[in-house]
Amino acid sequence: xxxxxxxxxxxxxxxxxxxxxxxxxxxxxxxxxxxxxxxxxxxxxxxxxxxxxxxxxxxxxxxxxxxxxxxxxxxxxxxxxxxxxxxxxxxxxxxxxxxxxxxxxxxxxxxxxxxxxxxxxxxxxxxxxxxxxxxxxxxxxxxxxxxxxxxxxxxxxxxxxxxxxxxxxxxxxxxxxxxxxxxxxxxxxxxxxxxxxxxxxxxxxxxxxxxxxxxxxxxxxxxxxxxxxxxxxxxxxxxxxxxxxxxxxxxxxxxxxxxxxxxxxxxxxxxxxxxxxxxxxxxxxxxxxxxxxxxxxxxxxxxxxxxxxxxxxxxxxxxxxxxxxx
Amino acid sequence: xxxxxxxxxxxxxxxxxxxxxxxxxxxxxxxxxxxxxxxxxxxxxxxxxxxxxxxxxxxxxxxxxxxxxxxxxxxxxxxxxxxxxxxxxxxxxxxxxxxxxxxxxxxxxxxxxxxxxxxxxxxxxxxxxxxxxxxxxxxxxxxxxxxxxxxxxxxxxxxxxxxxxxxxxxxxxxxxxxxxxxxxxxxxxxxxxxxxxxxxxxxxxxxxxxxxxxxxxxxxxxxxxxxxxxxxxxxxxxxxxxxxxxxxxxxxxxxxxxxxxxxxxxxxxxxxxxxxxxxxxxxxxxxxxxxxx
Numbered sequence: 001x002x003x004x005x006x007x008x009x010x011x012x013x014x015x016x017x018x019x020x021x022x023x024x025x026x027x028x029x030x031x032x033x034x035x036x037x038x039x040x041x042x043x044x045x046x047x048x049x050x051x052x053x054x055x056x057x058x059x060x061x062x063x064x065x066x067x068x069x070x071x072x073x074x075x076x077x078x079x080x081x082x083x084x085x086x087x088x089x090x091x092x093x094x095x096x097x098x099x100x101x102x103x104x105x106x107x108x109x110x111x112x113x114x115x116x117x118x119x120x121x122x123x124x125x126x127x128x129x130x131x132x133x134x135x136x137x138x139x140x141x142x143x144x145x146x147x148x149x150x151x152x153x154x155x156x157x158x159x160x161x162x163x164x165x166x167x168x169x170x171x172x173x174x175x176x177x178x179x180x181x182x183x184x185x186x187x188x189x190x191x192x193x194x195x196x197x198x199x200x201x202x203x204x205x206x207x208x209x210x211x212x213x214x215x216x217x218x219x220x221x222x223x224x225x226x227x228x229x230x231x232x233x234x235x236x237x238x239x240x241x242x243x244x245x246x247x248x249x250x251x252x253x254x255x256x257x258x259x260x261x262x263x264x265x266x267x268x269x270x271x272x273x274x275x276x277x278x279x280x281x282x283x284x285x286x287x288x289x290x291x292x293x294x295x296x297x298x299x300x301x302x303x304x305x306x307x308x309x310x311x312x313x314x315x316x317x318x319x320x321x322x323x324x325x326x
Numbered sequence: 327x328x329x330x331x332x333x334x335x336x337x338x339x340x341x342x343x344x345x346x347x348x349x350x351x352x353x354x355x356x357x358x359x360x361x362x363x364x365x366x367x368x369x370x371x372x373x374x375x376x377x378x379x380x381x382x383x384x385x386x387x388x389x390x391x392x393x394x395x396x397x398x399x400x401x402x403x404x405x406x407x408x409x410x411x412x413x414x415x416x417x418x419x420x421x422x423x424x425x426x427x428x429x430x431x432x433x434x435x436x437x438x439x440x441x442x443x444x445x446x447x448x449x450x451x452x453x454x455x456x457x458x459x460x461x462x463x464x465x466x467x468x469x470x471x472x473x474x475x476x477x478x479x480x481x482x483x484x485x486x487x488x489x490x491x492x493x494x495x496x497x498x499x500x501x502x503x504x505x506x507x508x509x510x511x512x513x514x515x516x517x518x519x520x521x522x523x524x525x526x527x528x529x530x531x532x533x534x535x536x537x538x539x540x541x542x543x544x545x546x547x548x549x550x551x552x553x554x555x556x557x558x559x560x561x562x563x564x565x566x567x568x569x570x571x572x573x574x575x576x577x578x579x580x581x582x583x584x585x586x587x588x589x590x591x592x593x594x595x596x597x598x599x600x601x602x603x604x605x606x607x608x609x610x611x612x613x614x615x616x617x618x619x
Contacts, residue, residue: 056427103606110362113427114557115606118599121554125592241550245435252428285442285546292436299414299429 010260011172018165022158030157034229036270037164038222043250043262044171045218050248051256052175052184053211054191059100059116060247062123063093063216065239067223069127072140072233075151082142082152086224093220094213101212105205117241124239139234142227152228160229167225168263171218175259178214187211191257219247242288249291253298255307264307269294333466334583340472341541342579343479346572347534348552349559350483351527357566358503358523361415361426365433367553369528372437373399373535374544375445381452388452388540389474395536396529403528406433407521415520434553441546449543457540471540482533483572486526490568499523503566551595558602564612573614 021033042064050057070092071085080088100119104112128137147154154160178184186207189197198204227233237243250269255261273287280286302309352366363369373395380391410433414425459470490496501509502519510516542548559578563570578598585594605613 054424056424056431058431100603103603103610107606107610110364110427111561111606111610113362113364114561115603118554118558118602122596122599125595129590129592245431248428248431249435283443284447285439288435289439289443292432292434292439295432296410296429296436299425299432300410303414303425303428 014172021161027157030161032270032274034157034161034164036266037161037168038225038229039247039250039270040263040266041164041168041171042219042222042247043254043266044168044175045215045222046247046251047175047256047258047262048178048215048218049208049211050215051251051258051262052178052191053187053208053215054257055105055208055212056110056113056248057116057212057215058113058241058244058248059118059120060215060219061239061241061243062096062116062120063219064223064226064243064247065123065127065233065235066093066096067220068227068233068238069134069140069223070220071152071224072142072227073134076140076143081150082224082228083150086152086221089220089224090217093216093223097212097216098209101209102205105208105212117244120239120241120244124235124241127235127239135234137235139232139237142231142233144231152224153231160225164225167221172259172263174214174218175262179259183207183210188257245288246291249295253294253305255305258305258307261305261307264310265305268306329465330587331584334587335580336466336468337472338580338583339576340468340476340579341583342576343483343572344475344534344537344575345552345555345559345579346563346575347479347482347530347537349556349563349571349575350486350534350568351529351531352556353560353563353566353568353571354486354530355524355527356560357568358499359415359520361411362430362557363524363527364427364430364553365437366430366531366556367549367551368434368437369399369402369549370531370535370538370552370556371441371544371546371549372402373532374539374542374548375441376532377536377539378450378452378544381454388454388457388471388536392478392533392536395532397532399532399535400525400529403525404521406528407524411524412517412520438546438549445546447545449545451543452540454540469541471537475537475541478533478537480572482530483568486530487568495522499526555598558598561602561610562605562613564614567612567614570612570614574612577613 021030024030024033042060046057046060049055067086067089070089071082074080074085074088075082096119100115101112104115127134130136134140142153145151145153147156149159179188186197186202189200189202190204190207194204223238226238230237250265251262252265253269254263254265269291273290276290277287298305348370352363355361355363376395376398377388377391380386380394381388386394411426411429414429417425456470460467461470461473462468490500498509498514499519499522501512502514502516503523506516509519538552555578559571559574561574562577563572563574581598581601582594585597589597
């Protein structure tokens, strides 16, 4: 099969798989599926800068929070539909990403990871102390209108499920197209060898900035979705360092820099987390311990993630292939 | 009013020396191996728990516990470098060390939550007669742990500088940090040098943790804020510079302590990180420029 045909087949299978959860009778199950797909979407957004761009971001919760707070504030204070607020949040997050990224991308190594970590922490402290406008540590509630799809809310969970499927499809497409675009080639070149990329005349700072801004904007849209889905946001939910880490771990465990790896990571990890939580009887910290452990195991065993392991298995047992693709 | 500021300044210098010590190991590891160990804060937390347990279950005076914690952390550091980091490091020695960053992030999350599971979320304090005592110097008041922290931090920093400059092993470590290939041509076993450097980094961190434990309640996430501060200090001081880490620590200590007199406590945190980002913008090689990268 050509890569395109294979991509198409996988895409069709995914679309089919996405119709199935609608058959579940339980709104609770559908909520879990919706959240899992949201995490898949976030992991795909992270993938743009963290996977394809090769820059470790440990502060994506900041963009997620910016998206949630921007749309909620515009809606609650000025009655602006969160559909528009989503774009405002995305623009704001892209701006924040540019401010954090610009000084770091001229430098090498861990500066970006440190700066994203620090910036997310500053934002959380600032929001927790803004008692007036942003509600401080207690957070903000989205005004309940019940069935108002134009205001991005509905009593039926199927509404949110449909929206998250669309968002996920967009994120998958962006990752797919990016990997085949000029910017994508530049980013991969920079990730593999920055000096060689520089010698080829690639504008390193600009490429990384573009990736960081796109990644931040998509993440912020996820934050708006979360606010509308839960109808409530607070700093410890949308700005926590744990969230930043979770997003990154899903992408890395699944397979950073690939199209389906990040989604695979979310599909594996969220149910695993849920099962671990039940099995361990709700020991606080056990779920995050699992995340840390998985991260270490993946980095030691197969840094290219579960996606790679599955592909190797497929190549070994499936149809014989003359050359081992990529 | 002047007194209040003089006291705040002195407190800032005292705690700053200890902050510098926390950052020292991180800076050493970066200087020699060009890696950033994201689990640094968590390992500080581990050192603090070891110190807490030593005083609680062995009845050790918390200053007696200092060398004990240092030895345990040295062994831990050697093991981490030898059995966890070395393979990953070797694979990507010439590239951006993304693998080490991600791996140590995993170690950080793992350790924090492991201690949450085994030690619980509560803040715990070391008990001891000397901890509450104070002394006064020139009209300023200092707690005993604060004085011990300042004195032993400064001594440890000086000792490390002397070790790196004037011993054979110290010179090997610096040589491997400056040029790995040239060092190996001269017969320096770089893998062994990295194991020892990482171990020394953690031993120093152990001393810092044991000195900090009597002053600061311990909980599983205590390392996060100190770890992040250590990164800030390393960047302020110039990454890889030992002297820079010391002065960077003092600067951060003073900003925090004097800032707390002028602003609500949470804002001094924002101020420190704001300065951090500003230094990245304008002087990425550090404020002091003591050593070049």
